[in-house]
Every structure is written in structure tokens, then in C-alpha cells.
Amino acid sequence: MVASANVLLEGIRSALAETGVDVEDVHVQQAGRREIVRVIVDRDGGVDLDRVAEVSRRISELFDTPPLADEFVGTFVLEVTSPGVDRPLTEQKHWRRAVKRNVEVHLKDKSIVVGRIIEVTDTEVIMQIPGSEPVGIALTDISRGLVQVEFTSTVVETD
Known part of the structure; x- marks a missing residue:
């Protein structure tokens, strides 16, 4: 059995503090006789x-030394990944990392706004809404945001 996700999260965060990455989450999932430890x-x-390879090496080293090595019995698979486009934007840093992306913003008053993030300050998200001037939305008014996947064609039409 592997240590709880919270124990792993704290150990991994401290081990990766100087790498410049934020540990967003740690999931532990049973998969047959082994467990999958997914670090986002x-x-x-x-x-x-x-960067993913470097982080994976550091986490592997961490899992091979006490105290975390003592938490593992049996085999496990380590997966290190980025959050992916489907992660909800819930924190200021998530919004900052999505600048220039098109997003669907769910406000606490249940309304929805769709537009492109122009800028993120400590207190608000500045968005370009199609057909209007840029608008600022207070982070405190937002429940979550979802990045909208944009597909652009690379096919050039010829006659």
C-alpha cells in the first residue's frame, strides 16, 4: 500500500521546491496488484x-529514500503529467497561465462569459469579449473557467 496522497503531496512539493514547478495534485489509484501514483x-x-523527465527523476529518488520509501510496499507506477486543457481554472495562477487563450467563464451569479484572456492581475481577469471592449472580471466573482480548445486549419486552399 502506498502512502496517502496528502503525505505524498507534501513530500513531493518540498522536494521539487527549487525546480520552478508547482505540484498541482497527487492521485493514488489501485490498478490490480500495484498502484498508480499520478503527479500533476x-x-x-x-x-x-x-522538465517532466527531470521532475520524474527527482520524485523517483524521493520515493527510494526514507521516509517515503518506508511508505511503499509492493510495486507502483509513477506518472508525471501536466494538468491538460480540461482542468478548470480556479486559482489566479491558472488564469495567468491561460493568457491569450479563449475561455468560458462561469460566474458566481450563474452567468457565463466567453472571451479571450488579455491580462490577469492580482484581483481580476481582463478579457476581450467578441463585439465589445475589453472587460475586467473580479476573480472573486468567478467560480471557474474552462479553456476552449481552438482548432485552426493548416490546409491551404488552392484553385
Whole structure:
């Protein structure tokens, strides 16, 4: 059995403090005789494969040394990943990392606004709503946001 996700989360956060990544979450899931430990990391500018590999190495080393090594009995699989586009934007840092993206904003008054994030301050999200001037929405008025996937064609029409 692996340690609780909270124990792992705190250990991993302290081990990765100087790497420049934020540990967003840790999930532990049973998969047959082994467990899957999924660590979700992010940072400003995104997480590239080299950073994921570095983080994975550091976490593996952490799991091989006490006290976390004492928490593992049996086998486990370590997965390190970024949050993905379907993660709700709930914290200021999530909004900051989504600048220039098109988002659907769910407000606490149950209304929904769709537009492109222009800027994020400590207190608000500035958005360009189609057909209007940029508008500021207080972070305290937002319940969550969802990044909208945009597809652009790379096919060039020829006659």
C-alpha cells in the first residue's frame, strides 16, 4: 500500500521546491496488484518533456529514500503529467497561465462569459469579449473557467 496522497503531496512539493514547478495534485489509484501514483505539475510557460523527465527523476529518488520509501510496499507506477486543457481554472495562477487563450467563464451569479484572456492581475481577469471592449472580471466573482480548445486549419486552399 502506498502512502496517502496528502503525505505524498507534501513530500513531493518540498522536494521539487527549487525546480520552478508547482505540484498541482497527487492521485493514488489501485490498478490490480500495484498502484498508480499520478503527479500533476505545472509552471508559468508550461511544462515541457525535459522538465517532466527531470521532475520524474527527482520524485523517483524521493520515493527510494526514507521516509517515503518506508511508505511503499509492493510495486507502483509513477506518472508525471501536466494538468491538460480540461482542468478548470480556479486559482489566479491558472488564469495567468491561460493568457491569450479563449475561455468560458462561469460566474458566481450563474452567468457565463466567453472571451479571450488579455491580462490577469492580482484581483481580476481582463478579457476581450467578441463585439465589445475589453472587460475586467473580479476573480472573486468567478467560480471557474474552462479553456476552449481552438482548432485552426493548416490546409491551404488552392484553385
